[in-house]
Amino acid sequence: MTVVYGSKWLPAVAALQVLCFYGLNRLILGTTENLYPLTMRYGIVETSIVAMVPSFLILFLTFREAGKIIDENFMYLARPLMPAFVGSGVMMIAIWGWQDISAALSPVIRLAVSIVIGILVLWWMNREIFYEIRELVGRK
Numbered sequence: 001m002t003v004v005y006g007s008k009w010l011p012a013v014a015a016l017q018v019l020c021f022y023g024l025n026r027l028i029l030g031t032t033e034n035l036y037p038l039t040m041r042y043g044i045v046e047t048s049i050v051a052m053v054p055s056f057l058i059l060f061l062t063f064r065e066a067g068k069i070i071d072e073n074f075m076y077l078a079r080p081l082m083p084a085f086v087g088s089g090v091m092m093i094a095i096w097g098w099q100d101i102s103a104a105l106s107p108v109i110r111l112a113v114s115i116v117i118g119i120l121v122l123w124w125m126n127r128e129i130f131y132e133i134r135e136l137v138g139r140k
Contacts, residue, residue: 087125094121 038047063077095114102110123130 083126087122090125091118091121094118 038050042050060074063074067074067077094117098114098117099110102113
């Protein structure tokens with residue numbers, strides 16, 4: 001960590017290592033907690049919606065509380081994420097549209113074209129990311 005951020009961040013290393021395990025626990029628990037009974041009764045899509053709604057609420061509350069701490073409003077914190085939300089929405093609509101019109105094709109072709117569509121939408125929405133990736137890959 002000293003190579004990337006410098007020695008001033010060394011005290012944070014232990015906390016970050018512990019938080020990695022916390023994140024792993026949250027990941028495992030998030031997929032297994034109380035969702036199985038809902039899936040059995042209502043189905044996988046409805047259960048996914050039920051899991052997503054509280055996470056949006058927690059996200060909103062977290063941003064609001066963080067804004068209070070740093071004396072900024074919700075939009076100040078959310079604004080940098082807006083391009084990612086819009087890009088994700090455009091990509092989702094494009095791939096759903098493709099999946100809808102290509103239902104008769106082979107699953108392999110549908111997947112391959114979906115990946116290409118995702119890359120093209122990403123390139124269209126944010127060309128700079130491809131230049132950054134090329135620069136990172138080109139480094140030795």
